[in-house]
Amino acid sequence: xxxxxxxxxxxxxxxxxxxxxxxxxxxxxxxxxxxxxxxxxxxxxxxxxxxxxxxxxxxxxxxxxxxxxxxxxxxxxxxxxxxxxxxxxxxxxxxxxxxxxxxxxxxxxxxxxxxxxxxxxxxxxxxxxxxxxxxxxxxxxxxxxxxxxxxxxxxxxxxxxxxxxxxxxxxxxxxxxxxxxxxxxxxxxxxxxxxxxxxxxxxxxxxxxxxxxxxxxxxxxxxxxxxxxxxxxxxxxxxxxxxxxxxxxxxxxxxxxxxxxxxxxxxxxxxxxxxxxxxxxxxxxxxxxxxxxxxxxxxxxxxxxxxxxxxxxxxxxxxxxxxxxxxxxxxxxxxxxxxxxxxxxxxxxxxxxxxxxxxxxxxxxxxxxxxxxxxxxxxxxxxxxxxxxxxxxxxxxxxxxxxxxxxxxxxxxxxxxxxxxxxxxxxxxxxxxxxxxxxxxxxxxxxxxxxxxxxxx
Numbered sequence: 014x015x016x017x018x019x020x021x022x023x024x025x026x027x028x029x030x031x032x033x034x035x036x037x038x039x040x041x042x043x044x045x046x047x048x049x050x051x052x053x054x055x056x057x058x059x060x061x062x063x064x065x066x067x068x069x070x071x072x073x074x075x076x077x078x079x080x081x082x083x084x085x086x087x088x089x090x091x092x093x094x095x096x097x098x099x100x101x102x103x104x105x106x107x108x109x110x111x112x113x114x115x116x117x118x119x120x121x122x123x124x125x126x127x128x129x130x131x132x133x134x135x136x137x138x139x140x141x142x143x144x145x146x147x148x149x150x151x152x153x154x155x156x157x158x159x160x161x162x163x164x165x166x167x168x169x170x171x172x173x174x175x176x177x178x179x180x181x182x183x184x185x186x187x188x189x190x191x192x193x194x195x196x197x198x199x200x201x202x203x204x205x206x207x208x209x210x211x212x213x214x215x216x217x218x219x220x221x222x223x224x225x226x227x228x229x230x231x232x233x234x235x236x237x238x239x240x241x242x243x244x245x246x247x248x249x250x251x252x253x254x255x256x257x258x259x260x261x262x263x264x265x266x267x268x269x270x271x272x273x274x275x276x277x278x279x280x281x282x283x284x285x286x287x288x289x290x291x292x293x294x295x296x297x298x299x300x301x302x303x304x305x306x307x308x309x310x311x312x313x314x315x316x317x318x319x320x321x322x323x324x325x326x327x328x329x330x331x332x333x334x335x336x337x338x339x340x341x342x343x344x345x346x347x348x349x350x351x352x353x354x355x356x357x358x359x360x361x362x363x364x365x366x367x368x369x370x371x372x373x374x375x376x377x378x379x380x381x382x383x384x385x386x387x388x389x390x391x392x393x394x395x396x397x398x399x400x401x402x403x404x405x406x407x408x409x410x411x412x413x414x415x416x417x418x419x420x421x422x423x424x425x426x427x428x429x430x431x432x433x434x435x436x437x438x439x440x441x442x443x444x445x446x447x448x449x450x451x452x453x454x455x456x457x458x459x460x461x462x463x464x465x466x467x468x469x470x
Contacts, residue, residue: 015054019075030058041100051093053100062217070184081211083150089430095464109133117223123152139223142167146332152216157428158208165384166258178218182456211462227290232324235307235315236280244360246310259288260384267378338391345393348405352416353387353425387425429466
């Protein structure tokens, strides 16, 4: 519980922008996946970095846990409050502060979402490319080192963040990075905070790289006789220099669910969903060359679309896939896997996961970002069934173990949070202790998003 004197101080500072209402607390304790509700004791809605710093200093004095909150779209319990405390919600810090078109940079507040930023950029000829599907906040995306469907061409949040403003656990406001394209000046503190999941400080401003809006865009869909045939087509295409902006995989089960619940018309086989960016000539050539490669691998029903409405329909369906899969079993929640492996081993990893799921008591459609080796199994469980949850977690852990054997990682984009905490030592060994030492050095009282990412002492 937050001490009464700390609550009084927060109330005097924030007034109506401090909430202790039951519904507000419940909202900030929920996860979009299987994690149980863990609400904070209060929610703060700051409007400036200076106010965030004052909040953090107050919480540090009273030993109150501090949890950052963007839009609540994280999937591994990142925003939950297992020890109670104060959630800092950045909805009132959502401005686009400065667009530097010539430098292809933008400064934003952490609550700004990717869709809001791209709406602001429409007239500039620039765009922000990272697309995790959900309309997540940019601060949250940086904190979890998010990526998504466009990472194969444009990279992840790690590649887009040029600099940050961060409130560290003692309440100081620091700046990391510059607007220059490179620097050799000291430790890469920007890289340290990107992916730190709020355990080292609260991001209050981001400087992000922008990219030019493509002259032309086309999308394509192709069915394959097997997962391995689809993956090998992608490997061959990338070896030949093709650079699709998106290369998404859906398995036969996912294709069937999208047919039944989202009006798709896929053959019930593995499919690739692609998008090409570039000049009119380059997009036409790349789409045609990919079609030829797909045909050589047994691909069928290669459909190529250039109309904006057709592309929008395709990617809206892909982005809705998680919720569509959930709806295929009414009342279900999900344990969502997020392993990433070298692309050369992705077919092997998916096939093994599919065999394990088929032999289990839970269902688990598989989809993912095949261009960078990242796949997700949506393991559907009855939220009231401890046995189903245990089985889904067993399957998830088996996928992680296999991914690590193949030289991969437990999480390609969702982050650690609570859900992947137990596999961190398995992946990192002694390096996980070094992460803990950094945490202790910056946050000795462990008030910043406690219970997440690092070893719990």
